[in-house]
Amino acid sequence: MAMRTAAPPAGLPAKVVAVPPNQTLYVTNLPSSKIQKEDLRTALYMLFSTHGPVLDVVALKTIKMRGQAHIVYKDIQTATQAMRSLDGFEFFGREMKITYAKSKSNIISKLDGSFKPPATSAAAQVVVTDLQQSIFNAPVPGAASTTTAPRQTSLKPPGGDQAMVDAGTPESRGTKRPRDGDESEESDSDVAMEEGSDDE
Numbered sequence: 001m002a003m004r005t006a007a008p009p010a011g012l013p014a015k016v017v018a019v020p021p022n023q024t025l026y027v028t029n030l031p032s033s034k035i036q037k038e039d040l041r042t043a044l045y046m047l048f049s050t051h052g053p054v055l056d057v058v059a060l061k062t063i064k065m066r067g068q069a070h071i072v073y074k075d076i077q078t079a080t081q082a083m084r085s086l087d088g089f090e091f092f093g094r095e096m097k098i099t100y101a102k103s104k105s106n107i108i109s110k111l112d113g114s115f116k117p118p119a120t121s122a123a124a125q126v127v128v129t130d131l132q133q134s135i136f137n138a139p140v141p142g143a144a145s146t147t148t149a150p151r152q153t154s155l156k157p158p159g160g161d162q163a164m165v166d167a168g169t170p171e172s173r174g175t176k177r178p179r180d181g182d183e184s185e186e187s188d189s190d191v192a193m194e195e196g197s198d199d200e
Contacts, residue, residue, distance in 0.1 A: 023055075023079050023108050024101035025071045030059070031092040032066040043092075044069055051085065052078030056107045072105045 025048075030040065041057045048054050048071045059069040073079040079100070087098040109115035 019100045019102055021076050021080060022100040022104065023073050023076055024103075024105040025073070025079055025083055026099050026101040027069045027071060028067060028097045028099075029094050030067045030069055030096065031094055032061070034092060037061045040069070044071060047086070047089075047091065048073075048082055051082035056105065058105075070101055070105065072107055 027044070030044075035043070037059060041059045044059060045054055045057045048057070051073075053074050054071060055074055056072040057069060058072075060066075071079075071082070073082065083098045083100070086096060088095050090096075104114075106115060
């Protein structure tokens with residue numbers, strides 16, 4: 001039995017491919033200037049969670065994403081039910097347009113184990129040139145010496161490991177020395193206060 005692809009609806013060009021059902025809904029025509037981002041996310045969560053558990057609400061206020069949001073559900077059936085009942089719903093004075101998202105949400109990919117972190121961008125791969133090295137390794141302006149000594153790469157002293165001079169013999173290490181002027185066993189701090197010495 002050959003699998004048939006459904007033709008797009010009459011008003012759409014032939015190149016438009018229908019987006020398959022997905023757990024993530026793509027919501028457009030949202031108010032962008034009237035409401036703060038956190039308030040928008042909260043309102044969308046409250047509205048869409050009436051149809052089932054919402055895992056995530058992504059609503060950005062960037063130029064590219066203004067007036068749009070992604071709502072992520074746990075399963076496709078709940079997302080479909082929410083899409084059918086809320087498409088065209090008036091939200092803060094504008095009718096929402098809801099479709100399935102083109103790709104799977106990162107949170108769904110993480111849950112099913114297929115998440116792959118995005119490749120590092122060119123901005124993250126910085127190459128340090130020789131000119132930059134010479135600038136960063138230059139001596140501090142106003143330093144006393146204009147010639148720099150070769151950098152010491154080891155933290156060990158030049159003669160190797162040496163014993164501390166004031167360490168003494170192994171027998172004297174760890175013994176408690178008496179304090180200066182601590183000949184008497186009794187001290188004045190143990191004397192009881194007199195009853196009549198309180199300030200009245």
